Amino acid sequence: MSRELKDKVAVVGVGNTRYGNFPDRDEYGLAAEAFRNALEDSGLRKDQVDGLLVCRIPYYARMGEVLGLNPRWTLTMPPHGRMSAMGIIEAVAAIEAGLCTTVALLYANIGRSRRVNYGGDENPSTWDPFGFTSPGAAHAMMFRRHMELYGTTTRQLAEVSVSIRYHACLNPDAVMRNPITIEDHESARFITAPLRLLDYCLINDGAVCVIVTGRERAKDCRKAPVLISGFGAQETYAPSSISNFDMEFWYPAVKAAGEQARGMAGVEHADIDALMCYDNFSPTVLFSLEGLGFCKQGEAGQFVEDGALSLGGRLPVNTDGGHLSNSYMQGWALNVEAVRQLRGECGTRQVPECEVVQYVQATPCTRSIIYTRG
Amino acid sequence: MAYAKPLPKIDTLNRPFWEAARQGRLVVQHCTGCGDRHFPPGPVCPVCLSDAQDWVEVSGRGTLEGWVDFHRAYWDGFKDALPYRCCLVRLEEGPVLVSNLVGDAEPRFRAKVHAVFDAVTDEVTLPKFAME
Ligand SMILES: [Zn+2]
Numbered sequence: 001m002s003r004e005l006k007d008k009v010a011v012v013g014v015g016n017t018r019y020g021n022f023p024d025r026d027e028y029g030l031a032a033e034a035f036r037n038a039l040e041d042s043g044l045r046k047d048q049v050d051g052l053l054v055c056r057i058p059y060y061a062r063m064g065e066v067l068g069l070n071p072r073w074t075l076t077m078p079p080h081g082r083m084s085a086m087g088i089i090e091a092v093a094a095i096e097a098g099l100c101t102t103v104a105l106l107y108a109n110i111g112r113s114r115r116v117n118y119g120g121d122e123n124p125s126t127w128d129p130f131g132f133t134s135p136g137a138a139h140a141m142m143f144r145r146h147m148e149l150y151g152t153t154t155r156q157l158a159e160v161s162v163s164i165r166y167h168a169c170l171n172p173d174a175v176m177r178n179p180i181t182i183e184d185h186e187s188a189r190f191i192t193a194p195l196r197l198l199d200y201c202l203i204n205d206g207a208v209c210v211i212v213t214g215r216e217r218a219k220d221c222r223k224a225p226v227l228i229s230g231f232g233a234q235e236t237y238a239p240s241s242i243s244n245f246d247m248e249f250w251y252p253a254v255k256a257a258g259e260q261a262r263g264m265a266g267v268e269h270a271d272i273d274a275l276m277c278y279d280n281f282s283p284t285v286l287f288s289l290e291g292l293g294f295c296k297q298g299e300a301g302q303f304v305e306d307g308a309l310s311l312g313g314r315l316p317v318n319t320d321g322g323h324l325s326n327s328y329m330q331g332w333a334l335n336v337e338a339v340r341q342l343r344g345e346c347g348t349r350q351v352p353e354c355e356v357v358q359y360v361q362a363t364p365c366t367r368s369i370i371y372t373r374g
Numbered sequence: 375m376a377y378a379k380p381l382p383k384i385d386t387l388n389r390p391f392w393e394a395a396r397q398g399r400l401v402v403q404h405c406t407g408c409g410d411r412h413f414p415p416g417p418v419c420p421v422c423l424s425d426a427q428d429w430v431e432v433s434g435r436g437t438l439e440g441w442v443d444f445h446r447a448y449w450d451g452f453k454d455a456l457p458y459r460c461c462l463v464r465l466e467e468g469p470v471l472v473s474n475l476v477g478d479a480e481p482r483f484r485a486k487v488h489a490v491f492d493a494v495t496d497e498v499t500l501p502k503f504a505m506e
Contacts, residue, residue: 117448119448120448120449121380121449124383126382126388126414126472127460127472127473128380129379129380129381129382130460130472130473130500130502131379131380131449131455131458131460132442132460132472134448137442137444137460140442141441141460142440144440144441144442145462148440148483189445190443190445192445193443193457194442238420239470241414242462242470242472247439
């Protein structure tokens, strides 16, 4: 990735709604609340925002109308769970190209109250006649392959859910705050075996806003800026007929994106204080650790044992509780958590002396971002 | 009783696959330009972008690359089938298919499998797989 973009753009405001089940609210109302919170967090005036990026919000113009914003740059991302880092990188590029100076990125999800299933007739595919559907089943298939190829066990997989739930218990805003054990994981009901209920992310309503601006402007904001120091990207578009699936666990893509991001930021693995890892399903965390090179391919099961991903462990992962236990904000809340960790705002779940945080999404659109303290 | 599970959405692109399955044959799309064999079908060859594509019969033999057991029904028609098993098969000729694994034998990774044809309605036959 372009090293000229290193440290040029900063996150200056983050905001979110409460997370839960809000049948009486829509995307615009939730996003407006998140925007108001992020704006307040940044100390910027609304009229200083001249870029608008919306994701999983029906109509950008209505969003602008709701917020009273007429930006000079607008981008709509599709409502897929892999757009957060794509959107943030697009905003960096737009700012550095001079298309706008300050972008508000808005994401909202009302899937819980509207009973979205993420499978069946909502997502028609070639394989429906066989009953094969849902992103969870695709991840179950990948995890089966990981078990067979590398000997990974479901008890090792449980470590992911247990560590991330532990973090949620430290986060007063998280949806799921009862502690779980490996035995709880092993006795949870199957959804699509080998995956069980505790391997699946939550489905909840809520919204997130991230405000980014150029490094110079960021100095005038309320809080110390968090710099976007590196990023990397690699798509894997086949087999798109089996959505959310890759025979190789996106290993080549995650490896490439991780190398790009570390190279651009000028950091090594040992510099990374916490990892925010897209955890739509617990196996994704194993695939991400291997692709990023925190361990060798096939060894993530051993890597995560004994609470290695918990606060105080070898590599704290998803300190807010992630998608598994905090909130299903499709990557957006994890980027917010990265910012809050680097600001030292995380209270009992704070990573001590946190200076470098990496975000990664192992998906057909793989992205990684490295954030550092400005 | 009427067949209650989802049926394939047959269109001009995939019709040859489903017509062959009805005759107990497994076919995949084939590029007459570069020879690539692929499934699901596309409007052009994904390797060389040629329009010149036909369908060729394949052996129906492959290896079991993975399997999962559904304990949740995303369609009402599958409720009575729970738990049911889906599989991932790499055909000897290259393409990777999702299907159902039939038979009671415990699945073995990379076991040899072959296609079996299940006529679920008068119009639709599903190619499923069984271990050797
Ligand atoms: Zn070709």
